[in-house]
Amino acid sequence: MTDTPTPYRWRWAALFVILAAEVMDLLDSLVTNIAAPSIRADIGGGESTIQWMGAAYTLAMAIGLITGGRLGDIFGRRRMFLIGAVGFTLGSIGCGLAQGPDQLIAARVFQGLLGAVMLPQGLGMLKEMFSEKEQASAFGMFGPVMGLSTVGGPILAGWLVDADLFGTGWRMIFLINIPLGLFAIAGGLGFLPEWKSARAVRLDLLGALLAAAGSALMIFPLVQGREHDWPLWAFALIAASVAVFGFFGWYEGRRSRSGGDPLVEPSLFAKRGFSGGMVLGLLFFSAMTGFWLTFSLYTQIGLHYSPLKAGLAGIPSSLGMVVAFIASQALQRFGRKVMHGGLVVMALGVAGIMLTLHLAGAGVTPWQLAPALTVTGLGMGFVMAPFFDTVLASVEPHETGSASGTLTSVQQFGAALGTAILGTVFFEQVKSGDFVHAEQVTLGVELAMMAVVFAAIFLLPKHARPQGGEGAEDAQDGSAEAGEPAAAVHA
Incomplete structure (x- = not known):
């Protein structure tokens, strides 16, 4: 206090x-x-x-x-x-x-x-x-x-x-x-x-160092590997990252059993809702961050927009997200169905961008992209708004501090991963000189990631808060209250 x-x-x-x-x-x-x-x-x-x-x-x-x-x-x-x-x-x-x-x-x-x-x-x-x-x-x-x-x-x-x-x-x-x-x-x-x-x-200094090492070993080869024509060391580092994260999980469990303060509560990973939320968050925020990066690169390098024009071109998507954040408050009773619906809307928006690029080609204008971008932003907002509350509904009250910190870290790591993966896909395709094709391929990869996210949503509790009747058993008492700060900030 x-x-x-x-x-x-x-x-x-x-x-x-x-x-x-x-x-x-x-x-x-x-x-x-x-x-x-x-x-x-x-x-x-x-x-x-x-x-x-x-x-x-x-x-x-x-x-x-x-x-x-x-x-x-x-x-x-x-x-x-x-x-x-x-x-x-x-x-x-x-x-x-x-x-x-x-x-x-x-x-x-x-x-x-x-x-x-x-x-x-x-x-x-x-x-x-x-x-x-x-x-x-x-x-x-x-x-x-x-x-x-x-x-x-x-x-x-x-x-x-x-x-x-x-x-x-x-x-x-x-x-x-x-x-x-x-x-x-x-x-x-x-x-x-x-x-x-x-x-x-x-x-937990050792736990923090292990988490840092595992994250860096994953991101570095994904970004640098392409420029070196994917040498053997790139794949070796990715494999080492997986091994380090595995050791991190074992160490956190050992520290918890010995009465220490683990960086992440091991009991969280035994919960289907939280583990599914980790996968969902990692892939969704990867797809979203990669989308913004490659769209900006495409408009400036491919379409030769000025920085200001590129920023203005993205307004429809941002406004769509804001509208979805507001509207999602009235849809809370539908629980995780809002996230499923949002992901479908986002996929339709991404597909609409691909169709717009196919029809308009290299001469596409911001006004032509605006409808599909608005739909994409709406979908993003409907997934993001209930994310933290819904995932945290599956954890016990005493676990919410560790769970909130872990989820926020996963969000940021997903952003780094999306920059690495989708940025690499975009630059690999740009080698041909066809920027429209490069952006379409990148958007296609995003759609594949979103399909996995759609499946992962089924692992989440049906509702972020007890609704009475169906889904009430899925939410733990007090978890929504603990999740509000994270949801408010990161939405």
């Missing part, structure tokens, strides 16, 4: 500080999709550099998130929030000043790691500052802010690159984090309460 009760007025001030941190993270996960071609043209690097601009950030975030919340329990959430905010801001400056691709990628990794230290603390503090009755209003603020960031982020990135403010070009997409970061730091010092876990918590 906090040392002293936080005055009511400061609770809401603290909420806006935490929202600023969330906006920084969301913008930085989106902007490089739009700016990547311009960045590569300026500082050089191969095609894999474009993939690493996004994957380095999301992979570092995935690795750090699973430990970030535990650091707040040990050292204090306000302290770790401030350390994360300072580090994230310095990382943004490093990105903006980078003179080569290696420097930029290293700065992106630093950003991701410090962001993973910063973000979990805010959610934890909100749970402590607000009563259960107030939490619905507090977490309800995340939806509109995240929606506006999703719509406005790519447009802002495109405008900043095209505007070339003060001769900074693409660098301003990172330097714009400086005022946001200073606001988060000043607000954190002024309004955030100190909090530290009353229970002695031990950090």
Whole structure:
């Protein structure tokens, strides 16, 4: 608990500080999709550099998130929030000043790691500052802010690159984090309460290192293997990744049985709903992130759109997602059927894009793509909105902390995996010089991934909350309440 009760007025001030941190993270996960071609043209690097601009950030975030919340329990959430905010801001400056691709990628990794230290603390503090009755209003603020960031982020990135403010070009997409970061730091010092876990918590360093090693061993060969014509070491590293994750699972079980604090509760993987949610989340967020990356590359490199025009071209999909987030609140009683329906709608949208490209060819316009993009965004939103609540419905109340952190890490790892896999598919097909064919093949791979996701949804509980009657037995008491923060933020 906090040392002293936080005055009511400061609770809401603290909420806006935490929202600023969330906006920084969301913008930085989106902007490089739009700016990547311009960045590569300026500082050089191969095609894999474009993939690493996004994957380095999301992979570092995935690795750090699973430990970030535990650091707040040990050292204090306000302290770790401030350390994360300072580090994230310095990382943004490093990105903006980078003179080569290696420097930029290293700065992106630093950003991701410090962001993973910063973000979990805010959610934890909100749970402590607000009563259960107030939490619905507090977490309800995340939806509109995240929606506006999703719509406005790519447009802002495109405008900043095209505007070339003060001769900074693409660098301003990172330097714009400086005022946001200073606001988060000043607000954190002024309004955030100190909090530290009353229970002695031990950090699972070996578990964190194993999770990091397994993730890196998977992503690195998927990104770099294509440029080296898929040498034997690429497949050896992927096999090593599987072995490391297997050892990680064994070690976490051993640590739990010996009375330690495991990074991930082993009991979670015995639950069909949670294990299915892991598969679903990994593939869905891979497909979604890969979609945004390759669409941006196709419009800029293939269709020669400016960064701003490419950002504007994606608006229909972003608006579709926002509409779906709002509409999904009225469809909660249908449970996982909403996710199944959303996936069908998303597949129809992706198929519509493929048909539009086939009919319009290289001369396709944003207006011609808009209907199919809107449908795709609607589908994405209907899958994303209930995802966290539905998956968390299958876990026990005492497991929700570990489950939420693990799911969020899987979301970020899926984003890195999608950048690696679908970016590689796109660049492999682009070798022929036919960008329309390259994008269609990539979208075809996404449809195959979505078919697996559709099957995985059947493993989830029928409802996120007890409905009475059918599906009520599938949801555990208290799990929905624990899942609300994650769902609110990451939708």
